[in-house]
Amino acid sequence: MLAVHPVQEAIRFLPVLIGVLFIGRNGQGHIWSLVGLGIAIAGGLLRWFTTTYQITPTHVRVKRGLLRRRELSVPRDRVRSVDLTAHPMQRILGLSRVVIGTGRSDRSDEGVTLDALAAAEAARLREELLRRTAKPVVTEEKPAQKELSRLSPVWVRYGPFTLSGIATIGVVVGSLANLFNETHLDPDEFGLLNSVIGQLAAAPLAVAILEVTVVAAILVAVLSVIAYVLAFWNFRLVRTDGTLHVTRGLLTTRSTTIELRRLRGVEISEPLLLRAVGGARCMAITTGLRAGRGAEHGGSVLLPPAPLEEARRVAGAVIDSPPPAGQDLLRHGPKAHRRRYTRAFAVATFITGVLLLLWWLAKWPTWPWQAALVLYPVGALLAEDRFRNLGHALTQGRLVFRHGSLLRRRYVLSCDGVIGFVMHRSFFQRRAGLVTLTATTAAGRQHYACTDLPGHEAVALADAAVPGLLEPFLVRRE
Template structure:
């Protein structure tokens, strides 16, 4: 990396030569004030447009100015250093803090850029270190010049690989096809957008002290709905919400996955995506432990699925649109199966038929569904009998029994497992059906769970623990003897100290 003229130098015991300290790109001085203004936009509208008398507007503007100055101080107080052994970041003015991470702990380097950063040629660098990512920590450099960020990623992830493996041509494993946008409405991601917009509007109305009914459009809509019978108004509102969610979900799909590409090159997987905010994620194949095919209920009804990586060092649990493990956006199921097979190097696990879990597991799915329906219905019956509640709640709750039966049957049909050539395949779920394909080499332990009712039925829940992905993958409602045999065959000897053999 080139050394900026404004960098300073320091010496550390682990270095034989002086390594320079770098600052973030000076262009970020134009980014952070704009970010703070956007964050305080509802307050500004209230203060500058519809604000009322008093000292409130003055203090609001002073607070905004302090926030902007705080953003500018980030550049003056942040420096970073990349040595052969460590990555160090210093930040803070009154409270000086230095974060040091060994380079052998680096698991991923993500590059993101929102529209303003893309215009200025900047990238935000997030260096993942595995465990710390789960606590929203890690090393973040916001922001560097895009070429410098790309060089830093190559330096941190590919130096060792390039010395050990010959360079090969990149292979495009998947790219977004425009016809896949039809799966966007079935992801329901527009619900989150509606929530954000509604929250912003409520905040705006509170700051400006303006009632929603004062706006002509909203007043006419409210009056029109008030003049309709309640059932008709409910139908209109429901239809409007459904259409709005579908449109916003499709728009969110385009924004998140436009120009999506999955490329394999020289021992790594590169994922790039995003229309306004671009994101680039690199996954080292040697850290890959498997793949996951996820099929939410609506997406499954449309014949679609997602594909995610099971790997160490990437954040999980933040949603498929925002997480760094996405290998394929919502797409046809066959495409998700193909990508999963190519990623793990075996086309069989994504499509192979799995072993069913038997009649006892089938019976337990039904008993649990009917138990929930009986408890809810019983509570409404007691309230109707003792507290003189209306009868329609318990009458309506009777629908839980057939709905529970359908759910139980679907949950049982989706249960399955298999061991295919050192690869564990688990499947479960109904509202979200998931198929995990986990390498046996990545399993570091087993957890055998048995509830009171499972013991009576002779069933267990077998969980494989690993350092990758969700860190635990469960095969539910398995016959006890079958679960023990599966664990022994997958990782021979791991369970032996805990087994009691019968004479």
């Protein structure tokens, strides 16, 4: 900690220190920068002097803070996951960061975190916290391991289609803009930037747009590949007795343990660009792991962007049931089909109508509303694709839902993990006799919807998935 935290604090304050160095007047900017650097290092040192932790048979306790002393205590029976991460400096020093997930703390920025422990001690602590038996283990034999998947170098070709580089470009552009603003730098002083701007200004508008688009696409693709390699290099999914172990990362390594007894299903996600090249992701639906923060940053990833068949195979191997991940699903009928087209054409009509009124009343040019007419064929293609991707099934004690077009998702949810159903009908759904059936669970996103089911099919599906749950509310016909 004495080696890692001062460096972390110095890096965190680096933009401020650079700003002070440039803004400082009378030649004293470097002095104030050194003062700020000293304060950052002192803050990192104080974290070691004021942080202690204790592991008892019943609780995990962490104390930290100097002026604001804080103690966090978590019962051991509430521990859901223990993740190990290590950035490059920690790996050089043989250290690891332990993040203890309780299901509740994972949804906030502050959790039970021990940073940094010796790598061997961190691994031992993970095994101890995830051990559910009170009796000590009498054998030193390692549990049998079965490798379910390992990263193939050819999967890197899916990196450009994840578009993760867009976020990197946004961060870089925002940081440069903030640096120029804080340091009062004049962009005109950079010759390369001036030449690029001059070339774009001299070129025809269509050519300039094409050039910017091509450069942006290449940049996004390159950064997306780099992000893919950094996040998923050395990826390995291993199954042991009662757990799944996921390890990944090039510079910063991450190790996640998922208990099979808390696993409630799997999700296969296919964003449009990734689906176009035959790729998909696979995530776990389990209690105690983050949801909604992205597959790369959460702890639920079971497979990085990879071939769809590999995603289906891994999903089947994880839940010990290959068929649900790739089987054909039941369609939702002509009313759901018509509803997709109605919504697509309604949006196209609204946008075209507004532009037409602006042309008529506000003397806008004619090309905007004429260009908006392309929304009708595009909407028809999108509606057809959304309907073809809509489906459900109940097989081997598992609910299978699929929906989406720009982002197609298939959920394979264990019926044992379903704790309730919500049947929602909008005004237009009532007129069409359709229902959105939502299965609620304590795992993952906590609610998984099957949209636009015929009413009688929704009731029958819910009753068959969890027998007896709807019995008090059903009137059965003889």
